[in-house]
Amino acid sequence: MSNKLFLGHRLRRLRRDHELTQTDMASSLSISPSYLNHLERNQRPVTAALLLKLAESYDVDIRAFAADGGHRTGPDELREIFSDVLLQDLGVPRYELAELANNAPSVADAIARLYAALKEAGREGGVAAGGDARAVVTPEIWVRDYIQAHRNHYPKLEEACETLSGALRDPLSVAEPLRRRLRDAWGVSAQVVPQAELGNLSQSFDQDRRQFLMSSQLKAENRTFALAYQLALLEFAGLLAQMVGEAEAPDEGIAQLLHMHLANYAAGAIMMPYGRFLAACETSRYAIDRLTGEFGANVEQVAHRFTTLSRPGQRGVPFFMLRVDPAGNISKRYAGDQFPFSRFGGTCPRWNLHAAFQAAGQVVTQLIETPDGQKFFTVARTIERPIRTELGAGLLAIGLGCPIDHANKLHCAEGYDLDKAPVTPVGPACAICPRLDCGYRATPPAGRLLAVDKDRKTISPYPFVAG
Incomplete structure (x- = not known):
């Protein structure tokens, strides 16, 4: 070879x-x-x-x-x-x-x-x-592809956020200096109001009244994020408009979704400025719970920030991240340098991302290996949705992973013998997975000759001829 x-x-x-x-x-x-x-x-x-x-x-x-x-x-x-x-x-x-x-x-x-x-x-x-x-x-497909094309990293936006974050830094909180900046620099008052006043919105900015309203049902970290998001829209209006214009989205709806994504990115970068966040990651060995406390963020916000650490000369661990609901719908998908899963389908059932729902609140780790021999260390855990509704908060699960040669940098991998720990073989979508003897296979492999024998039942429901 x-x-x-x-x-x-x-x-x-x-x-x-x-x-x-x-x-x-x-x-x-x-x-x-x-x-x-x-x-x-x-x-x-x-x-x-x-x-x-x-x-x-x-x-x-x-x-x-x-x-x-x-x-x-x-x-x-x-x-x-x-x-x-x-x-x-x-x-x-x-x-x-x-x-x-x-x-x-x-x-x-x-x-x-x-x-x-x-x-x-x-x-x-x-x-x-x-x-x-x-x-x-x-819109979701177009924006996802745009994010991947930029490796979920925007240097100009990072620099602007880092400068702003330095000016806002307050040893006591993250939210208060954001609120003051909105008031003093932009004449915007930020208030928390009952959900009934917002209807189906979680936050709303009234341009004429210079009012920014947030739902009382938002958790504290999500209120902080909302403040950072609104500040990013105001502080970086020109830069964000330029970036959206250069992207040449096919219609206005997609352009607006991209604008929202970039402002979300900026909010995370304001709360967790690149240099300080990367240093804290390396000091804490990427311990998510410690980082949430240090930066006033929640688990999902920190996990998402992990996937953005691609600054040349100052790179973090190359994580990929997925967010799924109990039905298996993938609502977020961010890749690092390598992403071992299907682009159009769901995840491999042998990856224990969904096991997190049976162990709510716990960290579930696993070593996985893709058909081409690449090994990854993965972490899965449940999170609550950012806002409670009449149906309750509900759980989502996030999965993080990185190439195994980076796992020794992670707090959650301590105690693992990475050379001897069991490794779970996984694959992409079943239709293209080349693994022969998989009892989890849900569909026949496309383009392969089935090797079904009525007199002999195999572990896999769709045995096929190798090669």
Whole structure:
């Protein structure tokens, strides 16, 4: 098996992002333009020495660059798409999907976006005749892809939030200086009011009256977050508008959702400014409960902040995070450098994320291994919804994970013998999972010949021929 790195499309994209000609980039890397041309066309592998030069010249994170940062459509996602009943009869071989993902990543991304839109259209009953096909590109899918394309990290916003947070710092609380800043700098009064006054809202800003209202049913940490969110909308109005404009969202609704996401991101960065938060993470060994106390945040806010620590030269542990409800619906999905789960489906039932619901309030840990041999240390725990309603608070579960070679940096991994602890094999969506003897398999593997024998029942309900 070859370990050569053919990273032509990534080199080409990096060069174009910096608006360089091949001659310009070749000069900065001390190579010839013809050699760079061969590299971009995948006719030569990228060497370790060249990776180091890229890191030095363009502030490239070597591991993320070599792994494509985990945010482009990869062969696994394409296999999932082409295993769909609509396409599986084409029998597209794996090597062709790998070539597409590696050599034409933008085309692969386009296929993934169209497939996601098609899936959503199926759930909604399709697109009406004569309707705008863009309507099936759901806001959630578009914004999620945008977040992944930026590795859930926005340098300009981070810098602005860190500066503001430094000006607000108060040793006694986080919420009070936020409230004062709203009042003194923006003439906005912040109040907590009964839920009945807000109807179905949890918070509301009245531009004319300069009033910011928060529901009395919001927990203390969520009120603090709400104050930081409203302050971010005011303090960074120009920057947020610029970022949303540059994103070129397909419609106003999606643009507004992205704007809200960026303001949420800023709220977390104000409460947990990058440098101080990363230092606290490293000191506490990423102990979530200690960090919630130190920064006045809740478990979900801290877990989400973990996934944003991608500043060049100041990177944290590369976490991925999911949030699910008891029915298995995924409402948040943030990837670190690598993300081992299905892009279009749910999670593998062998990952114990859902076991957190049977152990409410406890931390559930697990070592998992994906079919390609990658190992991850994962943590799952329940959280309450941010606001109580007539139906009660209700529980959600969050799952965090990181590559096993980072697990020794985590407080929750203390006492683990990471070399000897049992490892649970997991996979992506069942339709594309290559594992043969899985008793949890819910669907037949697409494109595989079943090996069912009426005289012999197997542990897996859908045995299939390997290879």
